[in-house]
Amino acid sequence: MAKKLLMGNEAIAFGAMRAGVSVVTGYPGTPSTEVLETVAKHNDGSIYVEWSVNEKVALEVAAGAAYTGARTMVTMKQVGLNVASDPLMSLNYIGVKGGMVIVVADDPGPISSQTEQDTRHFGKFAKLAVFDPSTPEEAYTMIADAFDYSEKYGAPVLFRPTTRVCHSCASVEMLDNIPKKELEGFVKDSRWVIFPKLTYTKHIKIENNLKEMSDDFSGYEGNVLTGSGRKGIATGGVSHSYVCEVLKNTSAEHKLLKVSTIPFPQKLALSFLQGLDEVLVVEELDPVIENELISLCGLHSLKIKIKGKLTGHIKNAGENTVESVSGPIREFLGEGFGETSAHSKQADTLESKQLLSTQLEQPLPAQLEQTPPTLPVRPPVLCAGCPHRASFFAVKEATKGMNAVYSGDIGCYTLGNAMPLDMVDTCLCMGAGITIAQGLHRVEPDRINFAFVGDSTFFHTGISGIINAVYNQTDIIVVILDNSTTAMTGNQPHPGLGQTMMGNISDKISIYDVVSALNVSMIVRANPFDLKAAKEAVNAVVDKKGVRVILYEAPCIAVSKGSGRYLVDNDKCTGCKVCINKLGCPAIEMQDGKAKINPTLCTGCSICEAVCRIGAIRGENL
Amino acid sequence: MMNCMIAGVGGQGTVLASKLIAAAAMRKGFDVRTTETIGMAQRGGCVVSHVRIGSNISSPLIPLGSADAIIAFEPAEAVRVMPYLKEAGVLILMDTAVKPVASSLTGDSYRTSDMIDYLKEHVERLVVINGQQLLTRCGNAKTLNVALLGTAIESGIFPFGNKELEEAIKELLPQRFLEINLTSFEIGRDMYNGN
Ligand code: SF4
Ligand code: SF4
Numbered sequence: 049m050a051k052k053l054l055m056g057n058e059a060i061a062f063g064a065m066r067a068g069v070s071v072v073t074g075y076p077g078t079p080s081t082e083v084l085e086t087v088a089k090h091n092d093g094s095i096y097v098e099w100s101v102n103e104k105v106a107l108e109v110a111a112g113a114a115y116t117g118a119r120t121m122v123t124m125k126q127v128g129l130n131v132a133s134d135p136l137m138s139l140n141y142i143g144v145k146g147g148m149v150i151v152v153a154d155d156p157g158p159i160s161s162q163t164e165q166d167t168r169h170f171g172k173f174a175k176l177a178v179f180d181p182s183t184p185e186e187a188y189t190m191i192a193d194a195f196d197y198s199e200k201y202g203a204p205v206l207f208r209p210t211t212r213v214c215h216s217c218a219s220v221e222m223l224d225n226i227p228k229k230e231l232e233g234f235v236k237d238s239r240w241v242i243f244p245k246l247t248y249t250k251h252i253k254i255e256n257n258l259k260e261m262s263d264d265f266s267g268y269e270g271n272v273l274t275g276s277g278r279k280g281i282a283t284g285g286v287s288h289s290y291v292c293e294v295l296k297n298t299s300a301e302h303k304l305l306k307v308s309t310i311p312f313p314q315k316l317a318l319s320f321l322q323g324l325d326e327v328l329v330v331e332e333l334d335p336v337i338e339n340e341l342i343s344l345c346g347l348h349s350l351k352i353k354i355k356g357k358l359t360g361h362i363k364n365a366g367e368n369t370v371e372s373v374s375g376p377i378r379e380f381l382g383e384g385f386g387e388t389s390a391h392s393k394q395a396d397t398l399e400s401k402q403l404l405s406t407q408l409e410q411p412l413p414a415q416l417e418q419t420p421p422t423l424p425v426r427p428p429v430l431c432a433g434c435p436h437r438a439s440f441f442a443v444k445e446a447t448k449g450m451n452a453v454y455s456g457d458i459g460c461y462t463l464g465n466a467m468p469l470d471m472v473d474t475c476l477c478m479g480a481g482i483t484i485a486q487g488l489h490r491v492e493p494d495r496i497n498f499a500f501v502g503d504s505t506f507f508h509t510g511i512s513g514i515i516n517a518v519y520n521q522t523d524i525i526v527v528i529l530d531n532s533t534t535a536m537t538g539n540q541p542h543p544g545l546g547q548t549m550m551g552n553i554s555d556k557i558s559i560y561d562v563v564s565a566l567n568v569s570m571i572v573r574a575n576p577f578d579l580k581a582a583k584e585a586v587n588a589v590v591d592k593k594g595v596r597v598i599l600y601e602a603p604c605i606a607v608s609k610g611s612g613r614y615l616v617d618n619d620k621c622t623g624c625k626v627c628i629n630k631l632g633c634p635a636i637e638m639q640d641g642k643a644k645i646n647p648t649l650c651t652g653c654s655i656c657e658a659v660c661r662i663g664a665i666r667g668e669n670l
Numbered sequence: 671m672m673n674c675m676i677a678g679v680g681g682q683g684t685v686l687a688s689k690l691i692a693a694a695a696m697r698k699g700f701d702v703r704t705t706e707t708i709g710m711a712q713r714g715g716c717v718v719s720h721v722r723i724g725s726n727i728s729s730p731l732i733p734l735g736s737a738d739a740i741i742a743f744e745p746a747e748a749v750r751v752m753p754y755l756k757e758a759g760v761l762i763l764m765d766t767a768v769k770p771v772a773s774s775l776t777g778d779s780y781r782t783s784d785m786i787d788y789l790k791e792h793v794e795r796l797v798v799i800n801g802q803q804l805l806t807r808c809g810n811a812k813t814l815n816v817a818l819l820g821t822a823i824e825s826g827i828f829p830f831g832n833k834e835l836e837e838a839i840k841e842l843l844p845q846r847f848l849e850i851n852l853t854s855f856e857i858g859r860d861m862y863n864g865n
Contacts, residue, residue: 053692053696053702159711216703219700219702257857290728293730370733374733419748420749421784426715426770427716427770428711428712429770431681431713431714462712465715536709571717634771
């Protein structure tokens, strides 16, 4: 069949559809989001797809579906698995009937995450198999293997791509669909009810399975041993592609082991180790393959030097690149690399971290003959016209001079921490703004504690924090920033909107009604772009007691049409920069001593008009 | 083998530009590998796409010093990715500066001319497109990515032709934005040829 240009996440989705997946659940999170979206987009109606309210819920829904014999897939980012770890741990003891694949995307770098955790550990901890694809092409076929293994061992399996697999595109050879099996349905049986006694017998089975899987995986096509010699390189995931890129330029003899699975394919690894003096392990995140090789050498009394992250040969944080692995590989193999051009030699000396400054903020060092001009730092910012800017600004103005702490949460609004808003003092994980604020307030009751939470995060894990605050009588102010979407991950719907991934409209769940039902002491709602009303909302609650809620409602600019444009009257503008210094809207910049609004960015949100004291800013058509 | 990098600021449409290049290359029968910056940086941060065309490519990331061409949507971002350019590589630059909020605040904004002078000195083949003029002619900032691809194709950097790229645009863009994008594509081509 034909080749198709697919992003890794699309390849996973098409691979799963090819393998006959019939239920797909998940919660959005970079870099995993497009997997579920792709299934929904290409669904002929035979697959059930949902954005669940959080990852724990998603995993449980998919598990229930897999009890019937259906093939199911769950998608999330690495930190989502922390939320879903409770059902994950027990589910292995219960097992599944239909193949169940839990896609968990890791994010080395990290490029868009709060941790650099390695999901392969979760596999080992939960005693589950993990598949680790190295390219979109491999992901496309490997996901079908993952379903097969899940059914063969009656247990869910983890599928762990990383950002550079998820968000890379490649030409993928599309294959014919795999015929679906007949569905047996849920059959009542004591095996579905977890009890200590059952757990003990299952634990024995799990341990046996792990041994069997390790043997099985020694013959798995994703685990590959090539080459010969006394030096060996072991790698896996996207690092395999960087290693191959470097090895293209060498004539030095070496063995190469690519590992794509947990349990570790011990037999294959033993034949790799046979006759080697030393090994270099190249992998991202944690030294998982490295530790497996070390323990194998110990078990078999092999005297082989294993080099990698633990010995400082490979960096232990951030993502790998061709450059970051090229130096260690050249040093390890020692010979057989042709003379390199002056340019690429210079390139080699560059620390990979500095290389990353294409994504980070610091300028690159001089590495062409002349120092380049100092480069601007360019951290991400809230969009021009973002309602969060207005909300943060209103709270900031209304609480000026007060002894307040502002807890933030996960979403676009984390960017409210940047100057000039500077309104996010804490950010930990999904839903934690509300609860961290409670902890802070317990110890320092004289301070005013604000907690900002987005609409999607409110449904994810925010509600339980509010219940806790009400139950335990904590004095906090929860500010719900309802922008009618899950913005950071690219505008997914949530329970407050009523749209589902099956194209239906369900009843909208009103955040206002939910919060009212929770017995909070006060609840006020306002449009944040109406600065006066937005500030009054704060004034109304700030000196009261109990759990007070401000609900700011205005849609994200990505899901709404702007309401016109604003202009600066050049004659009136004194160049005081107040608008810039207070709001930091990316549409406003200084030009020849006057503020100027970029008409292609401005959405007409109007808050700069309210900020300009001399009235130099006005709507275009006014 | 051909390596092309696209550098810009989140929101400028670099991801679509790289998809179009990849799709056009595939139409010509090449294999491709790309990688993108997706996530938080898309809110006005630095974004870079790597597009690699040809067989036997392992890494989705272009190694330093090996980009045959860079298409930069912003002068400072062009300078930032310069270490990727081959010695004889081509750099296509749209010269409109996007001033980061941070530098508007501190006031130590960079001078666009410093960036361009530096590039002129270090790039053998530098194609500078007047961004203001391009925007005026296209009339819509959202189509500048496609316009720049028009400029790029005229500069002869791609191993495929106008036809493949146009087909890719038709394949990937939604119907309602097609016409305006095809017009911008033509304008971008004209701008290269000095019209
Ligand atoms: S995408 Fe929406 S919520 Fe996110 S910064 Fe932009 S306007 Fe704000
Ligand atoms: S109205 Fe003012 S604050 Fe709002 S988007 Fe336009 S320039 Fe920015």
